[in-house]
Amino acid sequence: MVFDGLFDGFTAQLLAGTVMTVKVTLAATAMGIVLGLLGASARLSKVAPVRWLGDGYVGIIRGIPELLIVFLIYFGSTRLLMFIASQFGYHEYIELSPFVAGVIALGLTFGGYATEVFRGAFLAIPPSQKEAAEALGMGKLRIFYRIQLPQVWRVALPGLGNLILVLMKDTALISVIGLEELTRKTSMAVTATREPFTWYLTAAFMYLALTVIATVLLNYFEKHSRRHEVPVQSSFKKLAEG
Amino acid sequence: MDWSVIAEYYPRLLDGAWTTLQLVVLSGVIGVILAVPMALARLSPNRWINIFPYTYIFFFRGTPLLIQVFLIYYGLSQFEVIRESILWPFLREPYWCAIITLALHTTAYIAEILRGAIQAIPKGEVEACRVMGMSKFTMYRRILLPRAFGIMLPAYGNEVILMLKGSALASTITLLDLTGMARTIIARTYTPEEIYIAAGVMYLVISWLFMIFFKMLDRVFNRHRLA
Amino acid sequence: MNKWLKAGALAVATLASTAAMAGDKIRIATEGAWAPFNYVNEKGQLAGFDVDIANALCAEMKADCTVVAQDWDGMIPALRVRKFDAIVASMSITEERLKQVDFTDHYYSGGLRFMGAKGKVLDTSKMGLKGKVIGAQRSTVGGQYLEDKLSDVVKVKLYDTQEAVYLDLIAGRLDGAISDELPTYDWLKSDQGKNFEYKGEPFAKNDKIGIAIRKNDALKQKFNKALQAIIDNGTYEKINAKYFPFPIY
Known part of the structure; x- marks a missing residue:
């Protein structure tokens, strides 16, 4: 087989794929958080059509397979983008690379679920805080940045953490449109060696390792975000001991 | 956009949707059956008993479904032993491979949902059972599990819809589910946008049907909680 | 081979090359998973009969070509939206495909x-x-x-x-x-x-394999001329012999 010489390099290939998996995860998370904040604001909006837009977004994302969204974005985006561009007199070819298409597809998915997480978090802030801020004469935008966002962040973190773990596993789907991330690299190793069990199990352990690392990091951030919340019981304990 | 292709091909998409429905329902039922012992073992204080479900759940929740599908479909066939075993007539079929993978996958998630539900039952109810002299077995069968099913119903409904979305991966192992059918049609018509959008709408409809079904089920199961 | 024919081929090639230079780069797609026609070799590069033919045609046209890998399923849609300009990927000329794209003369039969x-x-x-x-x-x-x-x-x-x-x-x-x-x-x-x-x-x-290009693309004539040239000057035969001990044209 043509790949024989590469055999020793497969582990290195898988590691390179892992790096790509992490990159896609980070990029899609960033995009998803922005979309999630927008989506939550839309769903909480006082303007009905905006609210419907938010509801529709969440409804579609929750009901359509991620795999289908990946295919649709990858194969469908170019025609749409070129149509839009042609309206402005631009007729050159525009394409989304598998990376960009994958990030958009997974970012859209993440955003749909994050909308729900953020919405819950916004609702968890007592409305009296907003009223107090308004009484102090703060503007809407300022209230959002200074009062709501820092708290929303903290409440939303556990939910977002779960979504990140789900997203990391969903990146495997981008392999079907040719992005050379961990799963794609593994399939290439399988093609060359014809040892599917060995290599897919190896990949499974690499994903598990990623999951463990991500979980540890997320726990750290969660604790960090709560550092000022001293549990009542333990403060009593400290008093008793001190 | 050429919407006439949808008019021409929607019967085949419906065929695919029917396969998708079978995958979701069968794997969902098997998943619940397997999840009960899994959740109970997970709740056991005995380290030697709860280590297995712990590892199982960790593996299936920590790795991508696509990898699990490939492991079972392509992976198992690497071994001569399996190709000559009595299980091979099942494992050689992509249909059963998909159902087995989806079932094993969803079992891990349902077991966690069920565990949470059992732990959410007020302690007083357990104590009441003990006072009445119920055996542990009777207590689980008559009180705790039915209560837990009621509590977990909404979460289980969500899980079923996640499995509906996950079932699209069956298309990567030659199964002609809704996504597989869409891809096969596109291979001939070269109209990805139209066909994928049509398939997407069908998925939405199926997921709405599931949502309605679980809402009704919730009303039947938890009618005692309604005011 | 006949000297005059060679000279003619050269002339055609020169003509074609000026045309190609007047245009711009040609992006050619292949699949990379259809050995020995197109595959990824141990150095990670695309290789195979299709790739050799594509390179020979480009040399003949003196065009600046890049050969890229593309998944089979998305090949024709991507060609139509100008992701690349030609497909040299052992693609059979079929009626259904002709509705979507144009084909050059066949470069082998299967x-x-x-x-x-x-x-x-x-x-x-x-x-x-x-x-x-x-x-x-x-x-x-x-x-x-x-x-x-x-x-x-x-x-x-x-x-x-x-x-x-x-x-x-x-x-x-x-x-x-x-x-x-x-x-x-x-x-x-x-x-x-x-x-x-x-x-x-x-x-x-009767399965004829051709190079797919967008409809009404002038590349068709250029490819056809270059194809005839490499068949006439023996390049095609050399490439054929590298992969199969019998002629496949």
Whole structure:
């Protein structure tokens, strides 16, 4: 087989794929958080059509397979983008690379679920805080940045953490449109060696390792975000001991 | 956009949707059956008993479904032993491979949902059972599990819809589910946008049907909680 | 070869090259998973008969070409939206594809053929195939033949790649597979394929493989001229001999 010489390099290939998996995860998370904040604001909006837009977004994302969204974005985006561009007199070819298409597809998915997480978090802030801020004469935008966002962040973190773990596993789907991330690299190793069990199990352990690392990091951030919340019981304990 | 292709091909998409429905329902039922012992073992204080479900759940929740599908479909066939075993007539079929993978996958998630539900039952109810002299077995069968099913119903409904979305991966192992059918049609018509959008709408409809079904089920199961 | 012909070819090539230079770069797509026609070699580069032909044509046209890999399923849509300008990926000229794209003259001919495990009988007549599980790659001529002509008697299984077809042949999930005859020639000689063989005679032999380009693209004439030139000057023959001990044009 043509790949024989590469055999020793497969582990290195898988590691390179892992790096790509992490990159896609980070990029899609960033995009998803922005979309999630927008989506939550839309769903909480006082303007009905905006609210419907938010509801529709969440409804579609929750009901359509991620795999289908990946295919649709990858194969469908170019025609749409070129149509839009042609309206402005631009007729050159525009394409989304598998990376960009994958990030958009997974970012859209993440955003749909994050909308729900953020919405819950916004609702968890007592409305009296907003009223107090308004009484102090703060503007809407300022209230959002200074009062709501820092708290929303903290409440939303556990939910977002779960979504990140789900997203990391969903990146495997981008392999079907040719992005050379961990799963794609593994399939290439399988093609060359014809040892599917060995290599897919190896990949499974690499994903598990990623999951463990991500979980540890997320726990750290969660604790960090709560550092000022001293549990009542333990403060009593400290008093008793001190 | 050429919407006439949808008019021409929607019967085949419906065929695919029917396969998708079978995958979701069968794997969902098997998943619940397997999840009960899994959740109970997970709740056991005995380290030697709860280590297995712990590892199982960790593996299936920590790795991508696509990898699990490939492991079972392509992976198992690497071994001569399996190709000559009595299980091979099942494992050689992509249909059963998909159902087995989806079932094993969803079992891990349902077991966690069920565990949470059992732990959410007020302690007083357990104590009441003990006072009445119920055996542990009777207590689980008559009180705790039915209560837990009621509590977990909404979460289980969500899980079923996640499995509906996950079932699209069956298309990567030659199964002609809704996504597989869409891809096969596109291979001939070269109209990805139209066909994928049509398939997407069908998925939405199926997921709405599931949502309605679980809402009704919730009303039947938890009618005692309604005011 | 005739000197005059050579000179003529050179003249044509010069003409073509000025035309090509007047235009811009040509981006050519291939699949990279259809050995020995197109595959990724040990250095990670695209190689194979298709790639050699593409490079020879580009040298003939003195055009600046880049050859890129593209998944088979998305090949024609991507060509139509100008992701690249030509497909040199062992693509058969079919009526259905001609509705979407144009093709150059053919650069080799193929036929379909069944294969199956050695020592097992596979009657390839329609009657004999009844109830068998037969696989092929999705959106290939073989896959379409299966669907159009045999789907009423056999169980059709379509795969994303030819490699996956091989995996399932080895696993024993398939009673047989349909594929273009030439690409399987190498595999049947390899370690993994040695337990398999052709079944029955080649059929659908009028299968012509061409270079796909967008409709009404002037590239068609340029490619056709260059193709004739490399056939005339012996380049084609050399490339052919590198992969097959018999002519495939």
